[in-house]
Amino acid sequence: LCLSGVATAKDTSLPRLESRDGRHALIVDGEPFLILGGQANNSSNYPAMLPEVWPTVRALHANTLEIPVAWEQIEPVEGQFDFSWVDALVPEARENGVRLVLLWFGTWKNTGPSYMPEWVKRDTRRFPRMKTRDGKTHYVPSPHGRATLEADKRAFVALMRHLREIDPQHTVIMVQPENEVGSYGSPRDFSPEANRLFAGPIPAELARKVGRRGTWSEVFGRKADSSFNAWYTARYIDEIAAAGQAELNLPMYVNVVTSDPFDPRAGEGDGASGGADWPVLDVWKAAAPHIAIAAPDLYDRGYKIYAGKLDKMARPDNPLFVPETGNDLEFARYFWLALGKGAIGWSPFGMDTTYANFPLGAKRLDAGTLGAFASKFALMRPIARDWARLAFEHPTVGFARGDDASDQSAVSGRWKITARYGLWAFGEPSWTWMEIPPNPKKDQPIGGAALIQLGPDEFLLAGSDARIGFELAAPKPGENVHYLSVEEGTFESGRWMMKRRWNGDQTDYGLNLAEPTLLRVRLGTYR
Ligand code: N0T
Known part of the structure; x- marks a missing residue:
């Protein structure tokens, strides 16, 4: 019997998340994987921009690129799909030896409708926005808009079906439906339909989960508005995610604007009300079983808040994943802290040369700033799978x-x-x-x-x-x-x-x- 030259077939099973003893692993090609990520800037999602993306991704020693796919770019005309962007992106990612996380900029991007196709944006009768408490039209698309949900879902499903066809080896390892959802400036939709739902009892599934029955106000008190908006926003996204997963069952997560972890009034309607923020995370989880992770976007420069947010979002039922963090020097050290808290991945935002989002991130990605991230990823990239496997099996701690x-x-x-x-x-x-x-x-x-x-x-x-x-x-x-x-x-x-x-x-x-x-x-x- 000759044992040499026995080739083990490459495992191309679907990426998935596993949890055990309160720890988590992202499984890619059958083995734990640690995302050493870089997220491209918002408008880098065009083939012509990729030459300004790959050099930074390579210099960063990232093993994963997070990059948007916009609804407006794949369905500029209702029912007519154009996948030339992903068709260009996916092979280039393979050539550059990185995996992809795709960000679906659909109904909501930073709570707003900016990435909707024009035919959706313009038609606020068919695709309604929220109403404010005093009856004005709010900028946020309403999660109670059934036609909006159906239209977004149809486009997302088409995208996932296309990915299934072009990506049998799963270069794309995760998908983020929508981006930083919720509502600024008004805690929920106050349309007649939404008010009717708000006055009624909370849904039975949620009542079972929280062990209480009653109206939203009776059960959630001062967090009633944000819990209500969280529930309906999460149900909306979950339906879209589930339909997409029926085409290609990739792990899906949402990115979250999180509240101050030490604010006793967090969740009472300020901030991005309705997102999977820690004060309403139980509601969100109950509403969205197809969303594996509520993942914090972290732009707080100070240690106490950064660490506090990691602690709020790392839970036995919520793997820790930081899909966005500032790309300025002082954020780089939080890579170690996130790893020590069991993160399955961590990714600075704005990792290309097309734009700079100071004051959130760096004024300029100069060599020193980029190097603070790149030197860490350079150490970890060759051992990313070893780290992910061992961190799944053993306790971790970070500083x-x-x-x-x-x-x-x-x-x-x-x-x-x-x-x-x-x-x-x-x-x-x-x-x-x-x-x-x-x-x-x-x-x-x-x-x-x-x-x-x-x-x-x-x-x-x-x-x-x-x-x-x-x-x-x-x-x-x-x-x-x-x-x-x-x-x-x-x-x-x-x-x-x-x-x-x-x-x-x-x-x-x-x-x-x-x-x-x-x-x-x-x-x-x-x-
Ligand atoms: C992040 C990024 C990008 C009143 C910021 C942070 C990315 C999004 N948003 O560069 O836009 O797509 O997920 C939001 C921070 C909000 C500060 C002001 C809120």
Whole structure:
């Protein structure tokens, strides 16, 4: 029997999400996959723009491009479809060695109707907008507009059917129906039809889920309007997603404008009311079983809010995925934090040279700014599947420099892990026998790390611009800690490959990560 030359058939099964023990994995080609993403700018969805997209995607070391497909571009005339955009995009993605996440800009884009075809936009009788409380026409398409739903669904289904035909190898791994839905400035539709529904009892499925019956106001109180709008918006999108999945069953997610995680009044109608925001996420989930993930778009520069939003959106029933985050320098460190919180993917927004969305993101994607993202992705891209597999099987923890660079710690198993920032790679700032100038990087908003606890006393550690230390969370008297080994390395064909052992200066003062580095750390205790 000759074992050499046995080719394993490539697994081209459909991408899917798996959840186990409160952790999640995106399965692509039969194996866990970590999305190291870049999202193109809003108007890059034309073949002529792709030459300005691929160089940034390549420089970023992304393995996935997120890019829109607009309703206006595939159905400019009712019932006549044009798929030349995806026909150009999909083969170019393959040539560039990346997967795709397609963003369906249909009924709603940042809550508004801007990407609807003209024949939809113009006809507000057939495709109604919401009414405000005082009866004025609001800019947001109403989720109670049955004809709008049917028209959007027909176009989306045509898109998914076309993808099924042109993409048997699943270059497209996920689809985002609509974009940042909800309503700014009015918490729901106040049309007569919507008011009638609002005055009635909440739907039976929802009543079962929340364990209460009554009107929207009785059950949801001050969150009645946003819960109502969340329910009907989610039902609308779920119907479209389900019809699309009947053609090609890809995982689907929605991207979400999230409220301040510390605001006790969040969900009371301010913000994008009706989106899958954390205060109404249970309602949304009950309404949209075909939407696997409510994924936060994160443009908060400060640590506390960013971390708080990750915590709100990472749940046993909601895989953490960050489909958009600012592309300015200070956002890059949150990659480590998101990984440590179990993210299946993370993607800066605006990753091409066609546009710059400062103040949300960077003024300019200069080499330093792009490099802060690219250096991390360059480390992770070759091992993305190993990371995704191990993070699915084991606990993870993450850090990103806080706003004041103070020390942070977290407990994993019997270990207390500490992250410190802005230090030199040798010595302690508390030393008094010599003068130590502050590290000029101390004031930069950089640094973080993600760890996977591989075993009781073993961690995989990836990070940059941070000093990581390990102590026992509850040491017994006389119990001391040491490193048994610290290996720098990578994975090849699923197996750990050591490049060198770190020791001496490299470990005496903690594990000082400068450039993005991957370490496998084995700890021990002694008396
Ligand atoms: C994001 C992006 C793109 C009153 C912003 C963030 C993307 C969308 N929206 O560049 O537009 O398509 O998903 C919204 C932040 C809102 C701030 C002001 C709200």
